[in-house]
Amino acid sequence: MESADIPLTSSEIGNLWMTYQEKTMLLRVLEYLLEHADNEEVQQILKSTYTSSEQTVETIKRIFQDEGAVIPLGFTVNDVNKGVPKLFDYLYEPMFLHMMSKIEASLFALYSTMSYRKDIRQLFKQLTASSQEMYDQCTQFLLEKGVLVRPPFMSMPKEVTFIQNDSYLSGLNIFKEKRALNAIEISLLHHAIETNLTGMQLMIGFAQVANDTKVQEYFVKGMKLSKEIETTLGEFLREDYIEPPATHAGKATSSTVAPFSDKLMMYLTNLLGSFGIGSNALGGAFSLRSDLPLSMARLAQKILPFVKEGGELMIKHGWLEEPPQVEDRRQLTKS
Incomplete structure (x- = not known):
């Protein structure tokens, strides 16, 4: 066939x-x-x-x-x-x-x-x-062009070792010293911050040019949320004397003329927000230090209502196209 x-x-x-x-x-x-x-x-x-x-x-x-x-x-x-x-x-x-x-x-x-x-x-x-x-x-x-920062370099491992006790997982206990970040955790933090920096400039630009007042306010919320994510995740790196990624390029200009419809800008913001929820879930799942998953979960709890609010705003303006729907057979059971 x-x-x-x-x-x-x-x-x-x-x-x-x-x-x-x-x-x-x-x-x-x-x-x-x-x-x-x-x-x-x-x-x-x-x-x-x-x-x-x-x-x-x-x-x-x-x-x-x-x-x-x-x-x-x-x-x-x-x-x-x-x-x-x-x-x-x-x-x-x-x-x-x-x-x-x-x-x-x-x-x-x-x-x-x-x-x-x-x-x-x-x-x-x-x-x-x-x-x-x-x-x-x-x-x-x-x-x-020198505008993309590589993740930090580190010494190559020379031997295979195994975790000896649960102190490796410590991060929340104030009586136990937190261990240094491992390579997996650094990579996930770097990835999240790098992507968020580009998204933050997008939110700044969109906030400047949005036509609808409520939509403009929504992008301002996105701008502030992006800053909070970068600051929160960046602090984990700074505690280990690692500078978070940053770039001098790709900043929003002072233009106030919209290149896109509010509908498109809202959709793109919703897409980035949904991706951010997934990235935080991935980062939390592969982080073994207990404070990292908790912090990422808290950020996800802020991203999720932000995405939901965006969806509600799009529905209100008639911008949210409905995905293909299965036939509703539940009504048959009520007859």
């Missing part, structure tokens, strides 16, 4: 739908960024990403059409305002794609493990590889 003869499963429909939303949003952002990118190498990365994203959108359209499904609306030309001033300065374009490549690589790798039809598995396998390639290109470029 050929793949096309096998109906899509609910997980495949849902993941294709979410990919369509994310990719159409990314196309609109890329259209704006391409207007302002003044570095030839950055332009090539943006164009390459645009072409691959456009192909993905067309592929998903074709799959839905073949299945007799309605094409999602996603984000259209009405969600981007061309010809407006630059909202972010020096090299924000590759920094934004660097952040998005982390999100996409995580999502598409997950989606590939939730797919069963051969053509859908192959699609998400390709998308995972494409997002990893985007990450490689942006990382190499930003490192060469």
